[in-house]
Amino acid sequence: MEKNGYIRTWVRDWLEIFSHEIREIFHDGGVMLIFFVAGLAYPLLYNLVYLNGILSETPVAIVDEAACSDSRRFIREIDATREVEVAYRCINMAEAEKLMQERKVNGIVYFPRDFGEKLARKETATLSLYADMSSFLYYKNAMMATNFVMLHEIGQIQMERYSLAGMTEQEVSQTVTPVGYEDNNPYNRAFNYSFFLISAILMIIIQQTMFYGMSLLVGTRREKSRNYSSLPENYAGYGTMRIVLGRGAAYWLLYLGIGIYIAFIVPAIFGIPQRGQFLDILALLVFFVTDCVFFSMTCCMLITRRESVFLLFLAISPICLFLTGCSWPTVAFPKFWKIVSFIFPSTFGVQGYMNLNTAGGDISAAGFQMTIMVVQTIIYFILACAGVFFEHWVIRNIDRLRETRDDIAQLAGIDREEDARIIKGN
16 A cells, blocks of 8 residues: 555656646746747758758859860869859959859869979879858869869879870779779768758757757756756655656657657658658657757756856757767767767767668667667766755755855855955945
8 A cells, every 4th residue: 555655646746747847848938939949940941951952063163274185174074074064264363263252153173384294294283172161062062073073084194104104905994993893872872961961950959959948947947046956946845756757758748749840740841861660760769859858957957047058059069960970970080079979869869860761771770879878868867866866955955055155154264245245346
């Protein structure tokens, strides 16, 4: 009977804490703005910005001071690529820079005067590429087209030199390309910028908006109570676990719905390929949202003011995106950043989502990421419980702590009242 009574009490307390947290969320305009406006609008905004993930025939200007056969062949091959169109041929860089300032071109390819001479002397010739960085797609197209043509030209120059040295065509072919290769990108054949970027951003939006909204609410509570507690004083009679699980359940329930919208509905709206199975992605989403809840609750212990959240926005989001490995391979990370990447749930949530949704793998393809998220969830749950326990201890002993503080100040010869008047400017 005592056990059943304890369970009923536990469940009743849990429901009370859960409902209280839901009311707090829906009564705070800032939290509502972050959760439901930012959480629902950001995925649409990013997809609209990168709606045309493929950009073709980017106009560029050519400055050919070499005026040799090699530079003219290079220009013809650049113009033949899908990425770039030679829109203008300029006499000097000043003319090309003016065209870029007028937004008539998005890149400049410059051949120096000694380009052909160095190739004739079998020296290393250089050319310069200038790209408009107002959009990453301009830079990507100009760089890809130039690199593809450069690699092709290197092979042609090698074949010409070996032929002049007396080698047969077969010997030249075996020397220049001893091993044949074929470039194949099965998951993004068109090099669509949005395919790999949006998948990462969608998962990061879940983590970041949850953290910012929860931190905003915690900062408000601390400003009102003027102590170190992020919980109302009437929570003091409840157990630590039911407080953490009750509060966490409120955010988990809201963000499971928001996560389903972000992971399934938004890609369907914009036609982003969804190769993963629904149940596999849903399972990953459950692990990821749970991990984000306790991660956010743990990090909220450091928030003391409502406006502190916005100072973290620009600093944390790019770091989280970089640590996912979508823009730089994780195998090339320094050891320090590999360790830092294990702090954030988004690192493994993004990797798992891309393995399932972009690469079309089954649940085993995200097995490692889900295992790490389980470990993170356990660690952050323990830390969140420890933080709540400490806050409750502070609430119960706040008067004694203040007395101790005043005694220490008196022993040190510090007049706290006088210091407070000086700080206030009186």
